[in-house]
Amino acid sequence: MLEKKIAGYSDEISVAPGERIRFMVSCEPGVDRYQADIVRLISGDRQPDGPGYRDELLPTSVSGEYPARTQETYCGSYAVVPDGPAFRALGDLSLQATIFPTLPAVRRACLISKMDVDAGRGFALWTDPSDGLVLQLGDGAGGLSEHALGQPFVSREWYLVSATYNSANGEVLLRQHLLDSYARDTSSGEARHASDGAAAVDCDAPLLIAAASREEARGKPVGEMIFNGRIERPVVASRVLEPSEIEALRSGPVPVDLRTDICAAWDFGQAFETDEIIDISPNRANGELINLPIRAVRGSNWTGDELSYRHAPDQYAAIHFLDDSLYDCEWDADFELEVPADTPSGLYAARLSSGDQEDHITFVVRPPRELSERKDRADRATASLALLIPTASYMAYGNSRGSIEFGNELLANHLAVIGPDERYLNRHPEYGNSMYDHHNDGTGVCYSSRLRPLINIRPTHPWLWQLSADMHLVEWLEAQGIPFDVITDEDMHHDGVSLLERYSCVMTCSHPEYYSTQMWDAVHAFTQRGGRLMYMGGNGFYWRVAYRDDKPGAMEMRRTEDGSRSWASEPGEYYMAFTGEYGGLWWRAGRTPQSLVGNGFIAQGFDHSSYFRRTDDSHDPRVAFIFEGVENEIIGDFGLIGGGAAGLELDSASRAYGTPPHALTVATSEQHTDAYIRVNEDIGHMLLSIGGQDDPQVHADVVFFETPRGGAVFSTGSIGWSSALFHNDHDNNVSRITRNVLDRFLDPTPLA
Amino acid sequence: MPSQYPIDPSRTDLAREFMANPMGPHSAALQRIVTRMRDTEAAGRYVLVTRVPYQEWGLAQLSGQRGVDVTLLEDQVFNSLEDAERAVFRMRWELITGTPLVLD
Numbered sequence: 137m138l139e140k141k142i143a144g145y146s147d148e149i150s151v152a153p154g155e156r157i158r159f160m161v162s163c164e165p166g167v168d169r170y171q172a173d174i175v176r177l178i179s180g181d182r183q184p185d186g187p188g189y190r191d192e193l194l195p196t197s198v199s200g201e202y203p204a205r206t207q208e209t210y211c212g213s214y215a216v217v218p219d220g221p222a223f224r225a226l227g228d229l230s231l232q233a234t235i236f237p238t239l240p241a242v243r244r245a246c247l248i249s250k251m252d253v254d255a256g257r258g259f260a261l262w263t264d265p266s267d268g269l270v271l272q273l274g275d276g277a278g279g280l281s282e283h284a285l286g287q288p289f290v291s292r293e294w295y296l297v298s299a300t301y302n303s304a305n306g307e308v309l310l311r312q313h314l315l316d317s318y319a320r321d322t323s324s325g326e327a328r329h330a331s332d333g334a335a336a337v338d339c340d341a342p343l344l345i346a347a348a349s350r351e352e353a354r355g356k357p358v359g360e361m362i363f364n365g366r367i368e369r370p371v372v373a374s375r376v377l378e379p380s381e382i383e384a385l386r387s388g389p390v391p392v393d394l395r396t397d398i399c400a401a402w403d404f405g406q407a408f409e410t411d412e413i414i415d416i417s418p419n420r421a422n423g424e425l426i427n428l429p430i431r432a433v434r435g436s437n438w439t440g441d442e443l444s445y446r447h448a449p450d451q452y453a454a455i456h457f458l459d460d461s462l463y464d465c466e467w468d469a470d471f472e473l474e475v476p477a478d479t480p481s482g483l484y485a486a487r488l489s490s491g492d493q494e495d496h497i498t499f500v501v502r503p504p505r506e507l508s509e510r511k512d513r514a515d516r517a518t519a520s521l522a523l524l525i526p527t528a529s530y531m532a533y534g535n536s537r538g539s540i541e542f543g544n545e546l547l548a549n550h551l552a553v554i555g556p557d558e559r560y561l562n563r564h565p566e567y568g569n570s571m572y573d574h575h576n577d578g579t580g581v582c583y584s585s586r587l588r589p590l591i592n593i594r595p596t597h598p599w600l601w602q603l604s605a606d607m608h609l610v611e612w613l614e615a616q617g618i619p620f621d622v623i624t625d626e627d628m629h630h631d632g633v634s635l636l637e638r639y640s641c642v643m644t645c646s647h648p649e650y651y652s653t654q655m656w657d658a659v660h661a662f663t664q665r666g667g668r669l670m671y672m673g674g675n676g677f678y679w680r681v682a683y684r685d686d687k688p689g690a691m692e693m694r695r696t697e698d699g700s701r702s703w704a705s706e707p708g709e710y711y712m713a714f715t716g717e718y719g720g721l722w723w724r725a726g727r728t729p730q731s732l733v734g735n736g737f738i739a740q741g742f743d744h745s746s747y748f749r750r751t752d753d754s755h756d757p758r759v760a761f762i763f764e765g766v767e768n769e770i771i772g773d774f775g776l777i778g779g780g781a782a783g784l785e786l787d788s789a790s791r792a793y794g795t796p797p798h799a800l801t802v803a804t805s806e807q808h809t810d811a812y813i814r815v816n817e818d819i820g821h822m823l824l825s826i827g828g829q830d831d832p833q834v835h836a837d838v839v840f841f842e843t844p845r846g847g848a849v850f851s852t853g854s855i856g857w858s859s860a861l862f863h864n865d866h867d868n869n870v871s872r873i874t875r876n877v878l879d880r881f882l883d884p885t886p887l888a
Numbered sequence: 889m890p891s892q893y894p895i896d897p898s899r900t901d902l903a904r905e906f907m908a909n910p911m912g913p914h915s916a917a918l919q920r921i922v923t924r925m926r927d928t929e930a931a932g933r934y935v936l937v938t939r940v941p942y943q944e945w946g947l948a949q950l951s952g953q954r955g956v957d958v959t960l961l962e963d964q965v966f967n968s969l970e971d972a973e974r975a976v977f978r979m980r981w982e983l984i985t986g987t988p989l990v991l992d
Contacts (some may be wrong), residue, residue, distance in 0.1 A: 137939050137946075184942055540958070543933045543950055545926045549912065551972060553945065554958060555938040565955045576954065598941065744913055809913045829916075 140560035141167050142204070142493045143567075143589035145465065146486065149527050149689075150500040150624040153477045159486045159497055160467035162589075163204035170490035172471055173199045177483045177498065178614050180595035180607030186776050187611050187862050189596050191487065198473050198486065207467040209566040209588070210427075212362040212459040214347035215402075215413050217423035219340045222399045222415070223250065223372070226338040230373035231261045231271070232298035232382050234315070234436045236366035236454070238577035240289040241265045245363040245459075246348040247297070248370055250341055253350050256280060257339035260348055261299055263289055263363065268323070269312045271299040276336030283329040285310040290323045294366075294436040296386060300376040306331040311379070315436055345370055345402070345413070345423070346457035354466050359426065362459035364577040368435045369453060372399040387437060387450060390417050405453030408432050408445060408713050409684065413455075428463045428583045428690065430456040432713035434706065444711045444718075458575045462568035463690055464587035475501055481518050481621040483525065483610055485595065496594050498603060500525055503621045503638070519619040520640040520882050523609070526602070526648035527586070528625040528655070528681055531691050533602050534590030535561055536570040538702070549743035549811040555598050561591045571693055572702045580695060580703030587689045600777050605859065606645040608776065609672060612861040616875060618882075629654045629683055633661040641881040646673035646855045647785065650681045650693065653717060660732055666845035668881035672874075674836065674855040675737040675785035677729040680722050682714035696720025698817040700740060721817065723793070731794030733851045734839030735787035741812030741828060745783025745856045747773035748803035748838060759802050759840050761880045762850075765872055771803050771838075772870040775860035781870050783856030786812070786836035799841035805854065808834050840877075846886025850877045893924040897985040903977070904991060910973035925980040934976050939965065945972055 144161035151157045163170065175191035182189055193199075231248050239245070244264050251258035257274040264270045267284035275281055289295060294315040301308050308329040314321055342349075346367055347359030371385050375397045384391050390401050400421040406414040408431050415421040425431075432445040435454040445452035473486075481503045485496035503518050538544045540562045543552040561567065567588050569581045591597075597604040613620050621639070628635055629652050636642050636658055648671075651659075656677065663669050681693045695701040696710040699721045712719045722729065729736030748771040754763060772781025782805030789795040808828030818833070819826065828834040836853035843849060852858075860870040880887075902918045914922055928934075931952025936945040937960060947964035951957065966972040981989040 137937070182941065537954070539935075541950070541952075541954060542930045543935050545928075545933065545935075546923065549922070549926070550969070551976060552935040553938060553969070554935050554948065555941070559937075559957060562955060562957060598938070743911075810916070810919060 138492055138556045140493070140556040142170060142488055142490060142495050143560065143591060144470070144486070144488060144495060144497045145587060145589050146497050146499050147587070148499065149586055150502045150627050151475050152502050152505045153475050153479045156472055156474050157499060158469040158472045160207065160465065161202070161470040161488060162207040162467060164206065167204040167490050167493055169201050170204055170488050170493070171201055173487050174473055175485055175487045177485055177496070177595050177607065177610065179611040180604055181600060181776060182596055183776065191485070194479065194484065196473055196476065198471050202470055204490070207465070208353065209462070209465045210353060210358050211462040211566040211568060212347065212359050213425065213427040213429035213457045213461040214359040214362055215345035215423045215425050216357055217343040217345070217400065217421055219342050220421055222417070222419035222421040223343065224338070226374055226399070227303040228375045229259060229301040229337045230298065230375065230377040230382070231259065231371070232296070232377070232385065233370040234294060234296050234368040234386055235263070236292065236294050236436070237263055237289050237363070238292055238365040238579065240291050244270070244361060246344070246346065246361045247363055247367065248343070248345055248372065249348040250339060250343040251348060252339040252341045254278065255339065257336045258341055259337045261297070269297050269299065269310050271301070271308055271310060273301060273331065273335035273337055274339065275333060281331050281335060283308040283310060283327070283331065285312055285325060285327045287312070287323055287325045290314070293323070296382070298377070298382045301331070301335060301337065302376045303334060306334065343372070343423070346429070356426065363457050364459055366433060366454040366456045368404060369401065371401040373397050374399055387453065403453055404431070404455045405435070405449040408449070409715065410686070425455070427461045429458060429461060430579070430582060430713070432709065432711060434708050438708055440708065443708050444716070446711070446716050456579065458577065458579065460565060460568065460576045461583065462566065462588055463585050463687070483622050496596065498593065498595060500622050500624050502623050502627050519621045521618060521620040521878070522636070522639040522642045523613065523620050523622050524628065524642055524644050524648070525606070525622060525624045526645050526650070528650040528652065528691060529648055530590065530593045530602050531584040531586050532571040532650045532693065534570055534584060534586065534593045535567055536592055537561060537573045539599070547742055553598070557591050557594070557597060567591070574703060580705065582694055582705070583690060583692050585690045600859065602647060605647070605777065605855065608858040608861055609645060612858070612866065612871065612874070615866050618878065625655055628658045633658040633665070636662040636667060637665065639667070640884065641668040641670060641878065643670040644672050644676060646858050648673060648676040649678045651677050651679070651722065652681050652683055656722065656727060656732070663732070663843045663847055663849055666847040668847055669733065669849045670877060670881060671733040671849065671851040672858055674787050674853060675740070676787070677722055677732050678737055680717065680719055680725060682712045682717055684714045694719030697724060700737070700815045700817070723817070728794040729787065730790050733849055734795050734799045734841050735789045735837050735851050735853045736793055737815055738786055738788040738818060739808070739812050739814045739828070739834040740785040741809060742784060743778065743811040744809050745775055745778030745780030746805050746808050747771060747780050748782050748805045748836070750803050751801055753800040754802040756800055759800055762802060762840065762873055762876050764876050766869045768869055771873065772857070772860045774863040774868065775856055776862060777856050777859035781857050781860035782808070782836045782854045785855045786834070787851065787853040788833065788835060789837040789839050795839065796841045799839050801837045801839055803838040805836040842888035846888060848881065848887040850881070891924045891927040893920060895921045895924060895981065895984050897987040900989070900991060903981065903989055906977050907974055907991065910970045910977065925977065925984065936966070936969070936972050943967065945969065947972065947975070
């Protein structure tokens with residue numbers, strides 16, 4: 137049985153000719169060398185009735201054999217504060233924080249540490265599964281003394297914790313107090329210990345929050361024993377603080393009379409949109425967050441009166457740390473490509489192979505960034521058609537663990553099939569999660585990154601979803617012989633509508649679900665300025681996401697009030713920390729998919745796909761071009777995913793949700809199974825009749841409408857549409873309709 | 889707590905319907921018991937592991953724990969997804985009803 141052993145990623149997802157892209161690869165034992173080549177991807181689906189895998193070698197200096205090696209990944213989030221004058225000559229010590237542990241019973245976890253373990257110098261404050269709060273102090277002779285409070289924490293409750301050390305008498309005082317009030321609480325308490333001999337709390341190690349560290353890698357301390365949960369206002373002081381002083385330091389500015397003795401007091405309610413943590417003491421011992429812990433989360437004092445962290449930053453002054461979050465694997469590059477100047481825009485991959493092992497690190501060669509001065513459209517891009525690769529959605533689904541962790545059997549209405557990719561991903565929890573998964577402590581995953589192997593975002597991945605499903609569209613375009621450029625969500629996010637305006641027609645892929653504001657604006661402006669848009673999928677333009685310019689390759693999303701979703705954001709945590717924008721469904725921000733493309737998400741199911749039937753509207757002369765040469769009333773009763781063109785996630789037209797009043801619904805799907813269920817955001821009260829057999833709303837609509845200045849939109853309303861293009865060697869009515877629309881959309885004659 | 893929908897072991901007509909068309913679509917009555925069967929705890933849930941892509945699958949059970957591999961049931965190997973569905977249906981029928989599925 138094949139075991140996957142090789143995987144990689146690239147530092148860029150889209151590069152223009154002349155630019156450089158680096159590839160990072162890691163191999164498990166058993167692979168000694170691998171061959172790498174740059175290929176243009178033509179086709180991916182290897183199922184017996186499918187088109188198979190095809191590529192075309194791009195001759196580059198990359199082609200060759202490379203030695204295999206295993207590269208380490210350090211996941212988990214924490215903060216690092218460099219050693220500095222703020223922490224000099226510590227004798228007496230106070231440590232405190234307000235904490236919300238989410239996995240206190242699993243293992244010991246570090247809250248604050250500044251420790252040189254080899255020298256036995258420094259201090260560390262821990263949560264312990266049985267002892268609750270624990271303080272470790274260096275003895276100055278290579279050892280540590282340990283002082284435990286002795287009462288375990290309850291998970292998902294706020295505590296004020298503190299530990300003090302008096303160097304004059306050696307006394308250690310530990311306190312942990314539940315902020316809420318329960319009868320029979322046994323988790324609050326205090327403990328007083330006399331330490332043997334003088335402690336050596338002063339050391340030159342960096343200070344870490346939410347982790348301890350014994351080694352450095354890639355220029356920073358490696359976080360270990362990472363704390364899962366929230367930390368608010370950690371404080372380090374150089375004398376023994378009284379309970380009233382500890383209470384005073386929980387929030388607000390540092391009191392004037394304490395400023396002399398405070399080494400650092402970090403206010404996480406500042407600089408939300410950055411990786412920086414701000415020390416509000418005079419020392420300004422600011423630090424840096426590693427691996428994207430969650431910011432803009434509720435603190436211990438959240439009242440519910442304000443829902444945006446920007447309106448009440450002091451109520452969002454906590455950070456949620458996680459032992460399995462990841463921004464960047466930071467592997468060393470195995471090889472690098474300078475994209476040859478004459479490389480045509482397209483979908484490419486670094487194809488890695490070694491015996492029966494393979495991987496495809498997929499990237500895009502976009503058209504040149506600079507346009508020539510000539511005004512004729514043909515010269516301004518390399519093609520009149522652009523295929524828009526939904527890299528935001530790829531990132532959202534990347535490393536989805538649902539099938540190996542849960543089986544997704546009820547969703548699919550079939551047994552789950554687990555392949556080498558899923559088992560490989562399960563062997564590598566350190567590669568992080570998809571936005572459909574939960575962190576180890578149960579928190580929903582609201583950040584993703586492409587700076588890590590995304591195991592299921594591969595052209596040949598057997599679960600036909602996102603890239604592997606989009607290969608059906610690429611294969612069809614190649615077979616049609618129509619020249620097309622390839623651009624990505626990230627290109628559009630940065631370049632705006634000017635990138636789209638190079639083209640007569642822009643075609644989406646099968647499931648462009650995640651959109652930033654900049655992306656949404658670009659697509660909307662394109663449709664309003666005479667552009668022609670072919671929305672070739674289902675459930676598009678649904679979730680709002682955010683990028684951060686200083687954090688390339690990372691993306692944020694909040695699963696807010698409703699929507700078809702695998703987890704839900706905590707109340708009051710609906711605003712994205714990257715930008716301050718309200719997250720969740722675009723519908724909730726007043727921008728419906730129906731208003732943009734004529735239809736929007738209405739139902740999903742994953743067993744059998746169905747077919748479309750032409751409507752009366754389809755005989756309107758305005759859409760005669762769509763059905764030229766199409767004889768059947770039934771459209772797409774075939775396909776490589778579930779056997780039909782109407783499948784997986786379905787979009788319908790709705791005037792109430794914003795479908796333009798002049799839009800024509802030219803085909804409607806029918807006879808979906810009961811595994812197809814209406815989306816919950818469209819349901820008030822749950823009823824028995826929400827499945828495909830009972831609920832007439834469970835259907836997809838193919839929609840066409842003209843836009844201002846001669847533009848138009850054609851929307852297929854179904855993720856499954858592209859899976860039908862290959863049928864009968866592309867000679868079928870889905871292929872014919874798609875081609876008819878494309879030909880008309882590439883014709884400059886205005887549509888309206 | 890698992891689904892409480894009862895499976896009547898005398899309804900072998902539904903089992904026959906499943907065996908004839910294991911990938912569905914199913915009648916409403918059959919879908920109810922299939923849904924009951926598929927609604928299990930993640931730990932121990934039956935899944936298929938690819939042995940030869942698109943040709944051969946082995947039965948396995950999920951660990952229910954991140955990072956812990958599936959348990960392969962080496963004696964259960966199938967050359968079609970349909971046969972795999974049939975085999976798991978039989979096992980679940982007996983597990984839930986306490987009665988082995990006997991069809992003529």
